[in-house]
Amino acid sequence: MSDDETMEIEEDEWTGLSIQQGAEVPVSERLAPYQTLNSTEGYVFKTDYETRLRRFLCIGTDGGTYYTGERDLTRENAGCIVRMINNGDGLKVVETIREFSVENKACKANPIMFALALSCRSNDPTTKEAGYKILSDVCRIPTHLFQFVKYCQEMNPYGKGWGRAHRKGVSTWYQNYNKKKEGILMLAHHVTKYKARFGFSHQDVFRLCHIKTTYDALGYLVSYICRGKAATENQWKMSWAMRDEGFEQSELKKVIDLLKVFEDAQKCTNEEQMKRMILEHHLAREHVPTGLLKSKEVWGALMRHMPMTAMIRNLGKMSSLGLLESDSFGEQITTEKLKNEQLLKAGRIHPFTLLVAIKAYSKGKGELGKLEWQVNRRVVDALQEAFYLSFKHVKPTGKRYLLAVDVSGSMNVPVMGTPIITARDAAAAMMMVTVRTEQNYDVVAFAGGLNSLTKLAISPQDNITAVLEKCSRLRFAATDCSAPIVDAIQNKKLYDVFVVYTDSETNYGSVHPSQALKNYRHISGVKDARLIVCGMASNGFTIADPEDPCMMDIVGFDSGAPGAIHQFVTGTI
Known part of the structure; x- marks a missing residue:
C-alpha cells in the first residue's frame, strides 16, 4: 500500500478550488493549455490522428473503447488511417503498423491486418509500396496472410483486385522464406499446418498471385500444393535427372522428404507410428489425422514440445x-x-x-x-x-493508481468474453496485478452509504481468496464512476490513473466522469490523469469521451484487456 505522504500534497501546492467550483468551469473556457477549440466553440482534449491510429491498432477502434466481442472493421472506424495517408503521413502509418505488430503491442491481430490492407489498398504509391515491404514482418504465419488477403479483397468495390502490386506483394511473402535458413522447410510446416483460413487456401492464393518459381525447393512446394504429388513428380523428372552430387543434402531433398512425412501422417492409423513421427519431426496437432486425436499415446508425444x-x-x-x-x-x-x-x-x-x-x-x-x-x-x-x-x-508502469471496485451482489455474474469466471473474480485478479507490481496505489470500494467509498486494505501478500473475502464483508453502494475522482479532489490526493471495476451497472452522480476528470486535471495539476472504466459483464456502455485521449472504456473482459490497459496507462495509445 502506498504511503499517504507520497499520495497527498501540501495545501499550498493545491489550487484550493472545491469540486463545486471546478464543476462550474464552462466549456467555453480552457481548462488546460493543451485543449483545443472545437466546432461548437467549446474547449476539448484534442486526440490527434496518430493517437487514434495507435488506439485502432491496439484495440480495434479509434475511439476510447476496447470491446471484448468481435466487431466488424470498416473504413469509418479506421478513418484516422485514411486521413493520415491523405495528409501525406502514409509512411508514418506503415511504420506504426510494423511497430505494433513486431513489438506485440496489439491486443488482437485483426486491426493490424485491416490497417495494413488499408495502406496497401490506398491510392498513394509511396504508402502502398511501404505497406507491401513490411508484409512479411507483420504476417508471420499463413493465418495472418489469409486475413490480410481477405481484407484487401473486401476493400475493392470494383472486383477482387489482384493488381500487379498486390500480386507481387503476396508472391514476395512466400519468396521471402528463401532468405531464412532452411526457410522453405519452415514454409512446408506452415502451409501444411495452416492449410486454409478466411475462405482462402494456399492453392487459391498461388493461383491469384501468379507466383513465379524455378526448379528449387520453393518451386517444388508450390507445384505440390497446386498440382499434387503425381503431377509435380512427372513435371520435375528432367530436373531430377540432372541432380548433382549435393542433391541429397539440399533443401529441395529435405522438403520432398518432409512432405512425404506429412503425407504418411495423414494416412497413419497406428498410434506408435504416429508417436514416432511427432517426436522425430515435431509435428503439430494439425498434422495428426482426426481419428488419432483421441489417442493417449499421440497426445503424450504432442505435449513434449x-x-x-x-x-x-x-x-x-x-x-x-x-x-x-x-x-x-x-x-x-x-x-x-x-x-x-x-x-x-x-x-x-x-x-x-x-x-x-x-x-x-x-x-x-x-x-x-x-x-x-x-x-x-x-x-x-x-x-x-x-x-x-x-x-x-508484468512490467510496472510507475504510475499512481486509485482502484475502485464494485462489491455488490451483481458482480457474481459471468464476465462477457470469458464466461468461465465472474466479474468479482476478474476484478480481484486485476487489482492484485496492480498491487503486486506497482509501488503507489490506493484501493477503495463502492460501499457504505449512498454514493460513498470505503478504503480497502489490500496488500501484496494477499492472495485472491483473501481479496474476495475482504470485498464480501462490505455493504455495497451505487457505482458512481465519478466518485473516486471527486473523492481525490476533496481529499487532495494525487493519482495518475483512476480505474473502476464493475459488472455492467455503470453510473454517475451530480457530475459526469469526463467532467470530473477535467476538473481533477485542472485542480491537481496532473494534466494527463487517466480514467479506465471496466464494465466486465457488459455488452455496451459509454463513459469515455472519444475526444479525450486519457479516457478508456473496457466493455467485457478477456485475455486481451490487461494488455490494452497497460498500453493505455503507459501512453502508447
Whole structure:
C-alpha cells in the first residue's frame, strides 16, 4: 500500500478550488493549455490522428473503447488511417503498423491486418509500396496472410483486385522464406499446418498471385500444393535427372522428404507410428489425422514440445485421456513447466490467463461439448503457483493508481468474453496485478452509504481468496464512476490513473466522469490523469469521451484487456 505522504500534497501546492467550483468551469473556457477549440466553440482534449491510429491498432477502434466481442472493421472506424495517408503521413502509418505488430503491442491481430490492407489498398504509391515491404514482418504465419488477403479483397468495390502490386506483394511473402535458413522447410510446416483460413487456401492464393518459381525447393512446394504429388513428380523428372552430387543434402531433398512425412501422417492409423513421427519431426496437432486425436499415446508425444499457451489451453483434453494422472510422467512435465518462471516469462503468460485456466480446469468439464476429466489436484496447485509467479513478469508502469471496485451482489455474474469466471473474480485478479507490481496505489470500494467509498486494505501478500473475502464483508453502494475522482479532489490526493471495476451497472452522480476528470486535471495539476472504466459483464456502455485521449472504456473482459490497459496507462495509445 502506498504511503499517504507520497499520495497527498501540501495545501499550498493545491489550487484550493472545491469540486463545486471546478464543476462550474464552462466549456467555453480552457481548462488546460493543451485543449483545443472545437466546432461548437467549446474547449476539448484534442486526440490527434496518430493517437487514434495507435488506439485502432491496439484495440480495434479509434475511439476510447476496447470491446471484448468481435466487431466488424470498416473504413469509418479506421478513418484516422485514411486521413493520415491523405495528409501525406502514409509512411508514418506503415511504420506504426510494423511497430505494433513486431513489438506485440496489439491486443488482437485483426486491426493490424485491416490497417495494413488499408495502406496497401490506398491510392498513394509511396504508402502502398511501404505497406507491401513490411508484409512479411507483420504476417508471420499463413493465418495472418489469409486475413490480410481477405481484407484487401473486401476493400475493392470494383472486383477482387489482384493488381500487379498486390500480386507481387503476396508472391514476395512466400519468396521471402528463401532468405531464412532452411526457410522453405519452415514454409512446408506452415502451409501444411495452416492449410486454409478466411475462405482462402494456399492453392487459391498461388493461383491469384501468379507466383513465379524455378526448379528449387520453393518451386517444388508450390507445384505440390497446386498440382499434387503425381503431377509435380512427372513435371520435375528432367530436373531430377540432372541432380548433382549435393542433391541429397539440399533443401529441395529435405522438403520432398518432409512432405512425404506429412503425407504418411495423414494416412497413419497406428498410434506408435504416429508417436514416432511427432517426436522425430515435431509435428503439430494439425498434422495428426482426426481419428488419432483421441489417442493417449499421440497426445503424450504432442505435449513434449507443446508451447506454454497451447499446453494451458489443452489441460482438460490431456486429463480426459489420462495423461495427467497422479505420479505420471505427464503430470511431472506439466507441473514442472507451470512452475518454471522463465517459461512463463518467455510465453508472456499473464496472470489473468492463468486465472481463467484455473477456473476452467477445476470444473472438470468443458463449457461446450461433452469433454470431461478427472481434476488432478497437483495440476491445480501448479496452476495457482504459476498464477502468482506470473505477477513477477508484468512490467510496472510507475504510475499512481486509485482502484475502485464494485462489491455488490451483481458482480457474481459471468464476465462477457470469458464466461468461465465472474466479474468479482476478474476484478480481484486485476487489482492484485496492480498491487503486486506497482509501488503507489490506493484501493477503495463502492460501499457504505449512498454514493460513498470505503478504503480497502489490500496488500501484496494477499492472495485472491483473501481479496474476495475482504470485498464480501462490505455493504455495497451505487457505482458512481465519478466518485473516486471527486473523492481525490476533496481529499487532495494525487493519482495518475483512476480505474473502476464493475459488472455492467455503470453510473454517475451530480457530475459526469469526463467532467470530473477535467476538473481533477485542472485542480491537481496532473494534466494527463487517466480514467479506465471496466464494465466486465457488459455488452455496451459509454463513459469515455472519444475526444479525450486519457479516457478508456473496457466493455467485457478477456485475455486481451490487461494488455490494452497497460498500453493505455503507459501512453502508447
